[in-house]
Amino acid sequence: MNYYSDYIGKMAEELSRLPGIGPKSATRLAYHIINMPKDQVKILTDSITDARENVRYCKCCFNLTDSELCPVCRNEKRDKTQIMVVENPRDMAAYEKTGKYNGVYHVLHGAMSPMLGIGPEDIKLKELIIRLQGDVKELIIATNSSLEGEATAMYISKLVKPTGILVTRIASGVPVGGDLEYIDEITLLRAFEGRVTL
Numbered sequence: 001m002n003y004y005s006d007y008i009g010k011m012a013e014e015l016s017r018l019p020g021i022g023p024k025s026a027t028r029l030a031y032h033i034i035n036m037p038k039d040q041v042k043i044l045t046d047s048i049t050d051a052r053e054n055v056r057y058c059k060c061c062f063n064l065t066d067s068e069l070c071p072v073c074r075n076e077k078r079d080k081t082q083i084m085v086v087e088n089p090r091d092m093a094a095y096e097k098t099g100k101y102n103g104v105y106h107v108l109h110g111a112m113s114p115m116l117g118i119g120p121e122d123i124k125l126k127e128l129i130i131r132l133q134g135d136v137k138e139l140i141i142a143t144n145s146s147l148e149g150e151a152t153a154m155y156i157s158k159l160v161k162p163t164g165i166l167v168t169r170i171a172s173g174v175p176v177g178g179d180l181e182y183i184d185e186i187t188l189l190r191a192f193e194g195r196v197t198l
Contacts, residue, residue, distance in 0.1 A: 008034060060131070062107040062124045064089050072096070072104055079103045084140040085128065085156060087111050087149065091142065103140070106131060111148035112155060118148075120155065129159065138166040145172050145190070 008030050016026035033041060057063070058070035065071070072078060072092075082103030086092045092105045108123040120126075132139065139160055143149035157167050173191025183191075 061105045062109060062127065063092055063105060077102070081135055081137040082140065083128075083131065083136055083138070084142050086142050087144055087152075091144075095142065103138075108143070108152070111143055111146070111152040113148040113151075123152070125156070125159075128156070132160060132163060132165060136165055138168060140168050140170065142170045145187070 008027075011033065012023070012026040012030040014026075015021055015029050016023050018026075021029070033044070036044075054066045055064050056066070058065045058073055059068055060073040061070060063070040063072065067074075079102050083106050084092075084095065084101065084103055085106045085108060086095070087108050087110060089107055092107055095101050095105075106124070106128045108125065108128070110118060110123040112118055112120060112123065139156070141153045141156055143153045153169055157169075160167050171194045173187060173194055
């Protein structure tokens with residue numbers, strides 16, 4: 001039985017299609033939007049429409065941008081000889097928040113997953129290989145530590161190493177503040193293999 005307007009029900013249904021939004025959260029959001037002042041709702045809907053119509057891929061790194069090049073690629077102070085490969089724009093944003101990386105990026109928009117039928121041609125890998133024909137000294141692979149991320153990292157490494165470009169992989173292991181007893185075996189093994197001299 002539907003306890004509210006069909007319009008609210010339809011809005012909640014559409015909101016629940018968003019990642020991480022279940023039916024209860026979607027219903028709460030729908031009620032919140034209905035109770036917002038109309039001018040705020042218009043600002044919200046306009047911002048969604050404007051973003052969808054104007055955001056596109058950076059022609060160089062494939063980050064999301066509203067101009068031809070993203071701010072990182074436009075920045076003349078960035079080291080263009082160092083490229084960090086990430087799976088999605090959110091990963092890139094995470095590294096940018098550290099404020100410690102001064103190179104540029106390449107966003108794959110996914111990772112290889114034979115089980116899901118996602119191969120090298122389904123991510124921005126061909127575009128990466130084209131970029132590597134320029135003056136690149138180091139390729140930092142920063143894909144996730146998932147099975148798909150590891151497979152993608154290995155594939156890229158095998159593809160790029162014969163070119164003479166230095167290929168590195170981000171370190172992974174025990175997180176700061178993590179208790180060893182709760183860490184899985186693969187993470188512990190990678191932490192052990194990546195150990196450094198003190």
